[in-house]
Amino acid sequence: MAVKSYIDAIREAMDLALEKDDDVIIFGEDVGKNGGVFRATDGLQAKYGEDRVFNTPLAESGIGGMAIGLTTQNYRPIMEIQFFGFLFEVMDSIAGQMARNRFRFNGTRSMPIVVRSPYGGGTKTPEMHADNLEGMVAQIPGIRVVMPANPADAKGLLLSSIASNDPVVFLENLHLYRSLKGEVPEGYYTTPLDKAAIAREGDYISIISYGGGVPVALKAAEELSKNGISAEVLDLRTVSPLDIQSIGETVAKTGRVVVVQEAQRMAGVGAAVMSEISERFILSLKAPIGRVAAPDSVYPFGQAENDWMIKSDDVVAKVMEVVNYD
Amino acid sequence: MADITATNKQILDFNYQLTAQADSFPTLSVLDNTGKIVDNEAFERAELSNDDLINILKRMILSRQLDIRSTKLAKQGRFGFFAPTAGQEASQMASSYAFTDDDWLMPGYRDIPQIVMKGWPIWKAILWSRGHVLGNVYTTEDDKPVNSWMPQIIIGAQYVEAAGIGLGLKKRKKNAVVYAYTGDGGTSQGDFYEGINFAGAYHANAVFFVQNNGYAISTPRAVQTAAPHLAAKGWAAGLPSLVVDGNDPIAVYLASKEARSWAVNGNGPVLIETITNRLEAHSTAGDDPLRYRTKDDIEEWWEKEPLIRMRKLLQDQGIWNEKQEDDYVKEVNQLIDDQIKIADNVDKQKISNFIKNTLEVPSQAMKEQIAKFESEGK
Ligand SMILES: Cc1ncc(C[n+]2csc(CCOP(=O)(O)OP(=O)(O)O)c2C)c(N)n1
Numbered sequence: 001m002a003v004k005s006y007i008d009a010i011r012e013a014m015d016l017a018l019e020k021d022d023d024v025i026i027f028g029e030d031v032g033k034n035g036g037v038f039r040a041t042d043g044l045q046a047k048y049g050e051d052r053v054f055n056t057p058l059a060e061s062g063i064g065g066m067a068i069g070l071t072t073q074n075y076r077p078i079m080e081i082q083f084f085g086f087l088f089e090v091m092d093s094i095a096g097q098m099a100r101n102r103f104r105f106n107g108t109r110s111m112p113i114v115v116r117s118p119y120g121g122g123t124k125t126p127e128m129h130a131d132n133l134e135g136m137v138a139q140i141p142g143i144r145v146v147m148p149a150n151p152a153d154a155k156g157l158l159l160s161s162i163a164s165n166d167p168v169v170f171l172e173n174l175h176l177y178r179s180l181k182g183e184v185p186e187g188y189y190t191t192p193l194d195k196a197a198i199a200r201e202g203d204y205i206s207i208i209s210y211g212g213g214v215p216v217a218l219k220a221a222e223e224l225s226k227n228g229i230s231a232e233v234l235d236l237r238t239v240s241p242l243d244i245q246s247i248g249e250t251v252a253k254t255g256r257v258v259v260v261q262e263a264q265r266m267a268g269v270g271a272a273v274m275s276e277i278s279e280r281f282i283l284s285l286k287a288p289i290g291r292v293a294a295p296d297s298v299y300p301f302g303q304a305e306n307d308w309m310i311k312s313d314d315v316v317a318k319v320m321e322v323v324n325y326d
Numbered sequence: 327m328a329d330i331t332a333t334n335k336q337i338l339d340f341n342y343q344l345t346a347q348a349d350s351f352p353t354l355s356v357l358d359n360t361g362k363i364v365d366n367e368a369f370e371r372a373e374l375s376n377d378d379l380i381n382i383l384k385r386m387i388l389s390r391q392l393d394i395r396s397t398k399l400a401k402q403g404r405f406g407f408f409a410p411t412a413g414q415e416a417s418q419m420a421s422s423y424a425f426t427d428d429d430w431l432m433p434g435y436r437d438i439p440q441i442v443m444k445g446w447p448i449w450k451a452i453l454w455s456r457g458h459v460l461g462n463v464y465t466t467e468d469d470k471p472v473n474s475w476m477p478q479i480i481i482g483a484q485y486v487e488a489a490g491i492g493l494g495l496k497k498r499k500k501n502a503v504v505y506a507y508t509g510d511g512g513t514s515q516g517d518f519y520e521g522i523n524f525a526g527a528y529h530a531n532a533v534f535f536v537q538n539n540g541y542a543i544s545t546p547r548a549v550q551t552a553a554p555h556l557a558a559k560g561w562a563a564g565l566p567s568l569v570v571d572g573n574d575p576i577a578v579y580l581a582s583k584e585a586r587s588w589a590v591n592g593n594g595p596v597l598i599e600t601i602t603n604r605l606e607a608h609s610t611a612g613d614d615p616l617r618y619r620t621k622d623d624i625e626e627w628w629e630k631e632p633l634i635r636m637r638k639l640l641q642d643q644g645i646w647n648e649k650q651e652d653d654y655v656k657e658v659n660q661l662i663d664d665q666i667k668i669a670d671n672v673d674k675q676k677i678s679n680f681i682k683n684t685l686e687v688p689s690q691a692m693k694e695q696i697a698k699f700e701s702e703g704k
Contacts, residue, residue, distance in 0.1 A: 033618045034544035055545045057514035058481060086480065089515070124457060125611075126407040126435065128479040265691060295695045297680035302406065302457025304675045307704050 135268015
């Protein structure tokens with residue numbers, strides 16, 4: 001297997017999907033000649049032509065609405081929102097329209113759309129670019145929210161998302177784009193949606209995370225192992241709907257849990273995981289569930305990101321708190 | 327077969343419709359590419375004194391120097407995000423020269439020079455660019471409020487907000503207007519249409535600028551819309567709408583001055599499209615213009631850039647020379663050096679402050695977080 005960056009794995013998935021299925025098309029701001037501002041679609045327009053990979057006018061709402069319309073002609077749109085901070089401009093298309101259409105049409109129409117977007121901080125973008133808004137979309141019924149944490153998953157999950165007849169918000173961690181490399185299987189393969197994965201085995205405590213939180217959790221687990229604490233890291237991969245079964249299995253195994261998210265404490269996914277655990281698996285718990293999240297401020301200005309964002313030390317400290325509960 | 331009336335024939339003549347649209351917006355122009363006055367009456371109507379002419383040129387030079395220095399510093403990692411302005415000095419500096427301190431500015435991320443002209447110190451501009459919250463405090467060095475909002479990142483948002491400011495100014499019977507800037511790409515956003523439409527419907531005190539600089543990142547103007555003129559979008563909202571040579575400082579100033587006086591007198595907003603060009607990258611964050619445009623195209627536009635014209639005009643009038651320019655460039659660079667030092671010495675931002683500033687009345691969880699960060703000195 002070749003070692004590839006997270007963004008190369010994403011590009012490869014789109015390349016394979018375009019090759020496999022003529023109905024797949026890609027559009028968004030600057031995805032054509034420029035290959036997107038991060039080069040995620042680099043070379044795809046040159047290879048597949050402007051009919052299949054094209055720039056749109058600068059309007060996220062237009063991009064989302066157009067994707068919905070194109071599904072009536074049996075296209076499978078992959079639309080790019082340049083930064084997830086611009087989610088609000090396209091929120092009606094995502095939350096008000098595409099997420100509801102299967103239901104509204106009594107199951108007679110589907111929405112095979114992938115909304116790709118970079119999210120998360122740590123790269124000192126100007127304000128309003130980086131943001132962890134996954135909780136907002138994860139709370140909308142009718143849509144999947146997929147957040148890969150490594151290159152192999154990024155490719156397999158994106159191919160599954162493109163093949164899915166349900167709309168998927170596919171969030172790419174912008175800090176990991178080039179900083180994270182890993183082995184990626186060759187050719188076309190899919191990684192199942194709605195299925196968490198054990199990123200690291202352990203038996204004393206479970207650290208449950210997703211997306212950009214996973215490398216932070218893995219680093220913490222590494223530290224903890226030096227102190228003789230064996231931490232299991234569960235990578236949710238799909239944050240909506242949650243893989244409750246896998247969550248239950250790891251809780252049953254370790255009896256101790258820390259939930260880790262990059263988003264602000266009040267913002268969603270971690271809270272949903274904790275409430276599922278308390279409702280279903282509370283008797284497996286030996287200690288209260290710990291949580292590591294960013295502070296409840298508006299997303300910080302670039303220069304302060306380092307202080308604001310969660311770190312593996314925060315995870316280690318929280319794990320020790322849970323471990324020392326008794 | 328029955329014939330239809332000439333009027334109905336014209337209505338149904340789609341080709342005619344397209345030509346009519348294309349022909350409806352002649353370009354306002356006072357100087358040619360070499361700085362020669364091509365419309366003397368328009369020049370007179372601008373009523374620019376020699377001091378005004380020198381001031382406009384000086385503002386444009388300051389903007390250019392700030393651009394050169396910022397780009398350099400950004401490359402060294404000392405500046406932060408920066409959107410180059412070279413080529414757009416007339417669109418930015420000659421337009422803003424027509425407004426007063428009481429007028430409200432709604433800038434986009436590329437419109438830093440206009441805010442500086444309102445008295446926002448350059449060191450704050452540097453902090454904004456570096457992602458420091460003190461860059462968003464809009465006061466002058468001696469603590470006077472600056473009537474400007476932050477350089478807007480969400481494209482189009484400033485237009486809808488400008489409609490609100492313009493309506494507020496009208497309702498309060500202020501002798502002031504709001505002036506807002508976006509780019510050619512920005513005219514595709516829903517907010518753009520909503521902003522001009524609301525402002526028009528309420529006859530708000532507003533002047534809207536579209537700096538048509540040819541590109542929205544890599545997307546050329548032609549992909550943005552089939553409309554032959556972006557100004558035509560103003561007609562849809564019932565606004566007087568102008569196309570101006572955006573590299574011609576005198577034409578831009580004249581259009582802006584007349585638009586302001588129309589709007590401040592309660593007649594409603596005006597839309598001005600300035601045809602200009604972005605001579606450099608979209609931003610200093612890794613954009614390579616040669617991926618989507620040619621060297622020749624860029625070079626051609628360098629020949630039409632506004633500083634050449636303004637400098638030549640003033641030299642021809644005998645009120646400017648090379649020595650004056652050299653001296654002023656030195657003065658500006660010294661100023662920028664001093665301002666960088668101030669920016670470098672500003673205290674680090676505190677996470678506890680971020681949480682304190684998120685809500686006036688913090689939640690229990692926020693209070694706990696504030697205490698935790700304060701105990702860590704963060
Ligand atoms: C709502 C929103 N969508 C996308 C972006 C990303 N973006 C920043 S600048 C830009 C192009 C803007 O082009 P234009 O309006 O022509 O202004 P110019 O940069 O040419 O001055 C894009 C797509 C953004 N900042 N906000």
